[in-house]
Amino acid sequence: MFLQRTAIAAARRAAVSPVVKRSFSTSLVRLTTPPPSGANEGKVKKFQEIKTEEDLLPPGALPGTVPTDLEQATGLERLEILGKMEGVDIFDMKPLDASRKGTLDNPIIVKSFGDEQYAGCTGYPADSHVTIWLTMSRDRPIERCPECGNVLKMEYVGPQDDHHHDHHHGYEEPKTFADFVRPEYR
Known part of the structure; x- marks a missing residue:
């Protein structure tokens, strides 16, 4: 009885699934000239060299390549990545002191x-x-x-x-x- 049910179930599955599966095809794109070695080196500024907002714009990825986080990050995200590369935690993300209870005299x-x-x-x-x-x-x-x-x-x-906090506008x-x-x- 059990073998009979198994044979019927296998016949149903075989009737539903197609005999020829869909093929998988790929195409290959080849660069005609390889990128020069060191083309992207020297364009990434170090954390200490960041002075203005324009310094936080990345050089971008080479054509035909997938950009990394460092190559496409801008603004504060780029500053954070550059800081982590140098070992600097710019947002001070460590947890607060939980070894004691804060008081009014020692918060x-x-x-x-x-x-x-x-x-x-x-x-x-x-x-x-x-x-x-x-x-x-x-x-x-x-x-x-x-x-x-x-x-x-x-x-x-x-x-x-920053004098923004002084203007309460009557509030x-x-x-x-x-x-x-x-x-x-x-």
Whole structure:
């Protein structure tokens, strides 16, 4: 009985699948002149040589080749790749200090190039609660986790001549309970 079902199933599959499979064809494109050796060398600037935004434009790939990440990346992505090639972590992607709990007298420092920075607190000891995202700004650099009490402080390391944060256009930030805490209770 089992062999009979297997033979019927094999006959059905054979009737459905075509006898001649579709062929696979390729074409070969050959360069008439090989690229000169070292044609792309010397065009890639080193990390220390980057001074302006124009320095972050790549030389591009040779015609007929697939570009690498270094040959096609521009802007901040290119700066990051050049930095990694030199061993420099330009975005400071290492995790925050989780060996201690931040206090108001000794907070965990979070460096920022922008006017606002988000940091996730997972508690002390690490992973003792779900991630709670805290928002720090240049106007309010200190934030405290409502779950564990860990204190984070934003340290602005961006350009000092940026006057964009001074123009609030009549907007006043709403007050929170932290505005009404007496200094002696901190």
